[in-house]
Amino acid sequence: MHRPLVPVAEVTPNTKNWTNKILVIQKLSPRQSQSSPKKYQRTWSSRVQKVFDIPLFLGSNSLIDVLAVVVDKLEQRSINTKYGMSTIQELVIVNDERKPMILTLWNEVVSTEGAAILAAADKMPIIAATRLHVTDYHGISLSARGFANIIVNPSYSETHSLRTWRANHVFLTELVHEKKYLKLSSSHQNIPRDSFSSVANVITNNIEDKFWVKVTATIMDVDKKYWYMACENCLKGTTGEYGWEITCNFCHTEAIAKPRTKFAITLSDGTTQLDVVIW
Numbered sequence: 001m002h003r004p005l006v007p008v009a010e011v012t013p014n015t016k017n018w019t020n021k022i023l024v025i026q027k028l029s030p031r032q033s034q035s036s037p038k039k040y041q042r043t044w045s046s047r048v049q050k051v052f053d054i055p056l057f058l059g060s061n062s063l064i065d066v067l068a069v070v071v072d073k074l075e076q077r078s079i080n081t082k083y084g085m086s087t088i089q090e091l092v093i094v095n096d097e098r099k100p101m102i103l104t105l106w107n108e109v110v111s112t113e114g115a116a117i118l119a120a121a122d123k124m125p126i127i128a129a130t131r132l133h134v135t136d137y138h139g140i141s142l143s144a145r146g147f148a149n150i151i152v153n154p155s156y157s158e159t160h161s162l163r164t165w166r167a168n169h170v171f172l173t174e175l176v177h178e179k180k181y182l183k184l185s186s187s188h189q190n191i192p193r194d195s196f197s198s199v200a201n202v203i204t205n206n207i208e209d210k211f212w213v214k215v216t217a218t219i220m221d222v223d224k225k226y227w228y229m230a231c232e233n234c235l236k237g238t239t240g241e242y243g244w245e246i247t248c249n250f251c252h253t254e255a256i257a258k259p260r261t262k263f264a265i266t267l268s269d270g271t272t273q274l275d276v277v278i279w
Helices: 050-057 113-119 157-168 171-176 182-186 199-204
Strands: 022-025 043-046 064-073 077-081 084-096 101-106 127-135 141-144 149-152 216-219 227-231 246-248 254-261 263-268 274-278
Touching: 050 064, 064 101, 064 113, 064 157, 084 113, 084 254, 101 113, 101 127, 113 149, 127 157, 171 227, 199 274
Parallel strands: 101 141
Antiparallel strands: 022 043, 064 084, 064 127, 077 084, 084 101, 127 141, 127 149, 216 263, 227 254, 246 254, 263 274
């Protein structure tokens, strides 16, 4: 009898007799168990995440894996953290979902895996990066520290379609030429104090449509879910389950049902408050 596959995310210490299909990328040396005569061996497996799903891991302790093309490298620099000075190297990565993202390499990763990536950076290498943290730096970005593992131009069969996309897609040429992703690393730096507006001014200002505000944000209803299931093309709601192939009732196209972020918050700064919806 065929046993259904259980997603790794659903496996708990109490899950028994489960089956999954994974890609093993690293094996550690066999070890002797301290509680039995048996030996065991630890392995690292890869479960590549779609860029669309990465925000779902923000704020968790989960480590994720990605397969992407490195389209640019930013200037290597040193920053002061609460643990002291650190060296970082920011890379711009993208896959066939066409959503650029910053991957930050830290300290020893810069001088090891980072050196191999930089050596091939002019050729837009494909990287398989595992054990990455999801952070809210630059909006949503990825962080590779000492426990991360990055392989440059891996030979996995899963990279074939990405290589084909990289070779034939004009999007990458336009992306590198326009460098819009640079706004990810600079748009929130050194904002002049007089550039901020009060919430009261935002409400009454009928001329401008963009504002910097310094506010306290409060979630209005913590019992509501922070997403809804949507058509991947027009983003309208659907009753389909995640991953279902649907015919959208709004745009009338064949699409995949995917979750989209949506929740309401209240912004306040002492002058008044404003209810907004985050998409």
